[in-house]
Amino acid sequence: MPEGVKVQGMFSQIASRYDLVNRILSLGMCVAWRNRLIQRAHEAQPKTVADLATGSGDVAFALRQTLPSTSQIIGYDFCVPMLDLARQRATQEKANVSFATGDCMHLPIADASVELVTIAYGVRNFENRSQGLQELHRITQPGGQVLILEFSQPTLWFRPFHFIHVRCILPILAGLLTGDFKAYRYLGTSIRDFPDAPGLVEELKAAGFAKVSYESMLFGTIALHKAER
Ligand SMILES: C[S@@+](CC[C@H](N)C(=O)[O-])C[C@H]1O[C@@H](n2cnc3c(N)ncnc32)[C@H](O)[C@@H]1O
Numbered sequence: 001m002p003e004g005v006k007v008q009g010m011f012s013q014i015a016s017r018y019d020l021v022n023r024i025l026s027l028g029m030c031v032a033w034r035n036r037l038i039q040r041a042h043e044a045q046p047k048t049v050a051d052l053a054t055g056s057g058d059v060a061f062a063l064r065q066t067l068p069s070t071s072q073i074i075g076y077d078f079c080v081p082m083l084d085l086a087r088q089r090a091t092q093e094k095a096n097v098s099f100a101t102g103d104c105m106h107l108p109i110a111d112a113s114v115e116l117v118t119i120a121y122g123v124r125n126f127e128n129r130s131q132g133l134q135e136l137h138r139i140t141q142p143g144g145q146v147l148i149l150e151f152s153q154p155t156l157w158f159r160p161f162h163f164i165h166v167r168c169i170l171p172i173l174a175g176l177l178t179g180d181f182k183a184y185r186y187l188g189t190s191i192r193d194f195p196d197a198p199g200l201v202e203e204l205k206a207a208g209f210a211k212v213s214y215e216s217m218l219f220g221t222i223a224l225h226k227a228e229r
Contacts, residue, residue: 004105004127008079010183011055015081017178019056024177025170033222034059034120036215037149040226042066044145046116051075052104052136053122057086059149060097063118069096076102076109104132109139112229120149123200124190133207140229146209152216152223153196162221166191197223 014021022030041049041063047070051060054075063073075097077083086099102108104119104126117140126132136146154162166188175181195203197214200223204212209227216223 004078004103007125007127010180010186011079012081014178014180014183015056015079015085018082018085019058021174021177025174029218033149033217033224034062036217036224037118037120037147038062038066040147040224041116041118044116045071046144047071048114048141049073049116049118050107050109050114050139052102052107052117052119053077053125054086054099055079055082055121057089057097057099059118059120060086060099061089061093061095064095064097073097075099076104076107078103104135107135107139111138112141112144114139115141115144117144117146118149119147121151123148123150124194129203130207133203133209137208137229142229144229146204146225146227146229148200148204148225148227150200150223150225151191151194152200152220153194154218154220158219158221162219196220197225200225 037059049063049071051063054060054077057075060073060075075086078101083099083101090097105128117136123129123132140146171181171184171188174184197216201212201214204225204227209229211228214223214225
């Protein structure tokens with residue numbers, strides 16, 4: 001089975017508890033990490049935003065609260081149960097955010113049409129990262145920006161603690177909360193196999209981006225990359 005289909009199925013299974021488990025596992029810190037991305041988006045003041053791998057829409061709704069009402073925000077994901085949750089939330093909160101089905105390997109978005117592309121905890125799951133990053137580049141307007149929030153590799157001294165957390169505590173705790181031990185074992189492996197922050201800088205440059213920089217959080221375990229087309 002292709003990796004993308006497996007990831008799609010896994011997120012469909014954990015969709016209903018995804019947000020709660022995230023908050024518990026990160027001890028609420030995921031909100032502060034997300035807010036860093038929102039702050040950078042606010043500085044850019046884009047007129048059009050595509051929030052890719054939007055999941056239940058956390059980033060898209062936070063963007064709605066900070067950007068002018070004239071900015072268009074569309075969230076894309078290839079997991080329909082996640083999008084269902086996002087749409088329910090948009091109705092409940094009367095938030096002007098649209099959601100659409102879209103695979104980051106082949107997005108249903110025109111070339112050079114988006115001023116700001118955001119993606120939180122999505123790139124790590126790409127079946128083919130090089131293809132996905134090129135797709136992000138394709139849809140970004142010249143002069144536009146991409147903001148990528150993702151797990152990263154911690155500084156040396158923090159690695160043993162991180163290893164125990166990601167490989168042992170996290171899969172067990174998340175497995176108990178969701179009943180899906182396999183999904184969270186995958187999370188540990190995907191974090192382990194993801195490049196460090198300078199490595200992702202190189203991959204973004206190879207995809208065609210310029211002015212690539214990053215900010216590290218929590219001893220390097222989380223990174224926010226910013227890149228321009
Ligand atoms: C860890 S969740 C992150 C959700 C959200 N961005 C957040 O910050 O809470 C990852 C999401 O990425 C989506 N995803 C993974 N690979 C994708 C792809 N190739 N195309 C579209 N969505 C993808 C999954 O369906 C899932 O909803």
